Amino acid sequence: MRATLDNLPYDVMFYIASNLSLDDIIHLSHTCSQLRTHLGENTLCRKIIEDRHPHSKEARLAQNQTISYHEAVQRIYDRRAAFSNAYPFSARTIGQGSGFVFHQGVLCVLHGSIIRVFDVHSSTRLLEFDVSLPVDLLSESSTKTNSEPRISLLYYNDEIIAVFYEKRRRPNDGRILALSTKANPLNGQRLIREVELESYSKLFVRHTARYLYCGTYSGVGDHGHHEWEIRGFSLDSNYPLPCARPLQLEQFFGTDIGSTVSFEIHDGYFYALSNQTSYDVEELDWTSFYHCIRFPLDQPTSDALEFNDRIYRRQHAEGPIHDSWTDLSIQIDECTNEPRIVESRREWHNGTSRQLRTFYISNIKFLEKSNSEESLENDTAGPLLPQDDPYAHLIDSSNNPHYAPSEPRFAKNFHREFGPGCLTTRSFIFARTKFRTYNLSCSSFLDLVEDDRCCSNPAAAPCLRIRIGSRRVAPKDWAPADKSQLLKDKLLGGTLLPDGDGVTFRHSTIKLWPPPASTCACSKRLHNILNPQSDSSSPHSRSIVGSADDRSLVYMVRPNKSYGASDEDAPGTIVIVNFNREAQGSSLPKDSGAEAAWHEDKMEDAISDNHWRWTPGHFAACQRGNCR
Numbered sequence: 001m002r003a004t005l006d007n008l009p010y011d012v013m014f015y016i017a018s019n020l021s022l023d024d025i026i027h028l029s030h031t032c033s034q035l036r037t038h039l040g041e042n043t044l045c046r047k048i049i050e051d052r053h054p055h056s057k058e059a060r061l062a063q064n065q066t067i068s069y070h071e072a073v074q075r076i077y078d079r080r081a082a083f084s085n086a087y088p089f090s091a092r093t094i095g096q097g098s099g100f101v102f103h104q105g106v107l108c109v110l111h112g113s114i115i116r117v118f119d120v121h122s123s124t125r126l127l128e129f130d131v132s133l134p135v136d137l138l139s140e141s142s143t144k145t146n147s148e149p150r151i152s153l154l155y156y157n158d159e160i161i162a163v164f165y166e167k168r169r170r171p172n173d174g175r176i177l178a179l180s181t182k183a184n185p186l187n188g189q190r191l192i193r194e195v196e197l198e199s200y201s202k203l204f205v206r207h208t209a210r211y212l213y214c215g216t217y218s219g220v221g222d223h224g225h226h227e228w229e230i231r232g233f234s235l236d237s238n239y240p241l242p243c244a245r246p247l248q249l250e251q252f253f254g255t256d257i258g259s260t261v262s263f264e265i266h267d268g269y270f271y272a273l274s275n276q277t278s279y280d281v282e283e284l285d286w287t288s289f290y291h292c293i294r295f296p297l298d299q300p301t302s303d304a305l306e307f308n309d310r311i312y313r314r315q316h317a318e319g320p321i322h323d324s325w326t327d328l329s330i331q332i333d334e335c336t337n338e339p340r341i342v343e344s345r346r347e348w349h350n351g352t353s354r355q356l357r358t359f360y361i362s363n364i365k366f367l368e369k370s371n372s373e374e375s376l377e378n379d380t381a382g383p384l385l386p387q388d389d390p391y392a393h394l395i396d397s398s399n400n401p402h403y404a405p406s407e408p409r410f411a412k413n414f415h416r417e418f419g420p421g422c423l424t425t426r427s428f429i430f431a432r433t434k435f436r437t438y439n440l441s442c443s444s445f446l447d448l449v450e451d452d453r454c455c456s457n458p459a460a461a462p463c464l465r466i467r468i469g470s471r472r473v474a475p476k477d478w479a480p481a482d483k484s485q486l487l488k489d490k491l492l493g494g495t496l497l498p499d500g501d502g503v504t505f506r507h508s509t510i511k512l513w514p515p516p517a518s519t520c521a522c523s524k525r526l527h528n529i530l531n532p533q534s535d536s537s538s539p540h541s542r543s544i545v546g547s548a549d550d551r552s553l554v555y556m557v558r559p560n561k562s563y564g565a566s567d568e569d570a571p572g573t574i575v576i577v578n579f580n581r582e583a584q585g586s587s588l589p590k591d592s593g594a595e596a597a598w599h600e601d602k603m604e605d606a607i608s609d610n611h612w613r614w615t616p617g618h619f620a621a622c623q624r625g626n627c628r
Contacts, residue, residue: 006034013038018047023472026077045069049076055337056441057105075581079551082579083442084470086511090578091529092611094118094125096571101153101161102547102554108156108181109574115153115161117181120552121580127183129190131163150569156181157265158209160192160235164200174200178212178235192235201226204257206265210239211297213270215263217255219248225279228252228261228272232300239298247300251309252291253279259323264330266339269294271364275313275328275343277402284395286386286403288313290341292364306366311341312407313362322346322355324430330364331440334550339364342438344445357417357427359438359445360409411503415443415471419507420480422469426510432462435546435555443505444470448546448555455517455527461542464530466513466553466577474506522627526612532573534559543572551580582613 005013005028017025017039025048029039038044046069049059058072067075082088097109097116105121113132118125131151154162159181166174176195180186197203199218206213212233219229229246253276254260262273272293277285290311295304325346330339341362346355384403385395395401415438418425428449435448450462514526534542534557546555558572621627 006032006038010038010041014044014047017044018051021473022048022052022073022077023080025073040070042069045073048073053334055332056334079580080442082581083439083446083550084444084468084472084508086466086468086513088466088513088577088579088614089581090123090576090611090613091526092123092576092578093529093532094574094576097556097574098569098571099153100547100554100556100574101156102549102552103156104158105549105551106156106181107554107574107576108153108161110151110153111571113151115163115179115181117161118576120554120576120578121582123576123578123582127181129181131177131179133190154203154205155207157207160207160209162205162207162212162214164203172198174203176205176212176214178207193233195231195233202255202257204263206263206270207235208265208297210234210236211241213265213297213300219246221248221250223279226255230270230272230300232297241298241300244301247295247302247305249293252293253277259326259328262328262330264339265297266330266332267337268297270297270300271330271339273328273330273341273364275326277309278400284399284401285316286389286401287315289402289404290362292341292366294366308364308366310404311362311365312404313343313360314345315406317350319348319351322348325357325436327436327438329438331438334441340440342440344436344438359415359417361413361415361440411505415445415505416507417445417469418510419471419505422507422509424469424510428467434464434544435548435553437546437548437553439548439550441550442470443472444468446548446553448544448553449512451512454512461531463517463527464544464557466530467510468513469508469510471505471507474504478504478506480506520622520625520627522612522618522622525609529610529612530575530577532557532575534573551578553577553579 005016008016017028020028025039029036046062049056049062049069049072053059053076056072056076058067058075061067062069062072078089094107094109095111097111099110101108102120105119106126107118107120109116109118110131113130114128115131116125116128148167150164150166152164154164154176156162161179161181163177163179164174165177174197176197178192178195179190180192193212195212195214197214197216199216202215202217204215206215212235213230214233215228215230217226217228219227221227228249230249231246232241234241249272252261252272252274254274257263260274260276262271264271264273274291275288277289277291289309290313291309292307292311294306295301322345325344327344329342331342332338333340341360341364343360343362344357345360346357348354349356385401386403417427428447428451432450432452433447434450436445438445445468447467449465449467451465452462454463454465514530515523517524517527541560543558543560544555545558546553548554554574554576556572556574558570618627
């Protein structure tokens with residue numbers, strides 16, 4: 001009898017399956033019931049999770065026995081498939097707010113002086129509280145004034161939200177409030193710490209449950225230019241910080257967070273990343289590098305700084321960059337738990353007239369101390385210059401050139417917007433692209449775009465739609481229909497890729513979601529959710545801000561006011577699009593008011609105007625035209 005997968009001994013099947021990807025295992029389990037039983041066995045699923053996705057949220061839930069390892073495998077597959085195929089599990093509006101922050105799957109919305117806290121991944125409202133109480137306590141201890149305070153949200157992490165507070169008529173009176181979002185804060189006090197600010201130019205905050213770090217672009221270097229200053233504060237008396245001056249990031253260039261610089265906290269370290277090499281444009285320059293700095297959270301001193309300004313980025317000869325499209329971030333690899341540089345660049349490759357957007361992934365590396373000292377000695381010996389460049393001999397002491405030989409880019413380290421096998425070439429101009437992000441865990445990019453071709457209603461604003469392109473590893477015998485495109489990808493690597501790379505990616509057709517409103521009833525309802533109506537006299541005048549993680553997209557649509565009016569505190573409608581299957585019956589604090597909100601949400605009508613949820617058989621119902 002010929003051996004087939006479904007009649008192999010389980011030990012052999014276990015060995016084979018443990019060397020397959022998670023997607024392949026799910027696809028195999030759909031072929032027959034016997035394979036579904038074998039491949040759904042908890043021991044095998046545990047090995048797959050521990051080998052492939054050990055640092056994912058699903059892995060932590062399985063390790064804590066909240067879900068089984070089989071459920072963890074299915075959940076990872078579901079949310080990656082939903083994201084890469086542009087077919088979310090749910091979409092909803094949650095009302096209005098003047099601002100929001102979104103991190104760790106938790107959304108904090110500010111409306112007036114009320115902060116509402118939502119668990120986005122399970123579509124539940126955890127609690128709400130009035131921030132004016134700790135603010136009033138501060139006001140009583142400060143100089144009396146009748147000026148109205150300005151409140152804005154800065155950052156959320158580890159059940160703490162950082163809030164910026166300032167009296168409008170009192171300049172230089174800004175401060176940061178670290179507030180607990182727990183249902184029952186310690187001693188009933190939400191205010192954990194107050195931080196007075198001397199300056200808040202380009203203010204940002206990153207924090208954990210123990211430490212809070214804020215940064216401002218207020219330091220001045222010996223060269224006369226401004227530099228970033230980082231200040232650290234303890235949020236837990238058991239973890240004090242040494243009293244020290246603000247940490248000034250010298251020779252760290254870039255001013256725009258999310259475009260030229262990025263700051264993150266991960267695994268006990270504070271990371272600062274820049275894609276700039278100097279303040280001024282060098283007339284003679286060849287290579288661009290990333291600059292990265294990190295230091296331990298419990299030791300914010302110059303002696304503890306680790307610095308690498310030679311992380312290869314690109315050669316200037318690759319062509320000009322359209323700076324408006326540049327996005328820079330630090331993302332965490334859920335397979336290795338290592339921070340990665342993720343940068344999106346729109347470039348005129350090799351000086352051609354066509355712009356191409358590409359997403360680049362790079363590793364963050366720091367030299368050992370001995371190697372760092374050796375590198376410093378090499379720097380003092382003189383700059384490294386190309387030997388065959390006719391301009392190299394023109395370098396003198398007035399120049400500060402940067403050069404390194406070209407490094408090959410492996411296929412896994414760059415993702416073209418239009419790659420091999422991608423049949424869609426329609427793009428959107430910058431003014432129509434309202435939000436952009438890249439999902440490292442799904443190898444997918446997401447754009448929130450205004451599509452003026454979707455619905456033919458000249459009285460309404462262009463439809464907001466999600467645009468997603470993804471890629472996956474291709475089979476060994478696969479080749480794109482246009483093989484010339486594969487050669488272009490190899491040339492994009494700077495040099496031809498070594499044969500040892502051996503990885504080819506297949507790009508999916510770029511998808512737009514939701515379908516046009518005329519497609520079916522639920523498509524029309526989705527358009528109403530994603531395009532909330534405003535009271536503005538002109539529906540075309542609106543501003544959009546967004547945030548996303550690997551599971552959800554959150555954005556706020558706010559009408560623009562007339563000239564001279566401030567949009568800063570104008571309320572906007574907040575929309576959540578969830579690519580994560582909603583967790584039914586997740587645990588909530590019993591005495592926080594959240595349980596009532598949970599039941600209220602779950603008792604919503606299935607065809608609520610502000611909440612759409614995918615159900616089994618939904619796609620077929622849409623095709624038949626009997627969806628709701």
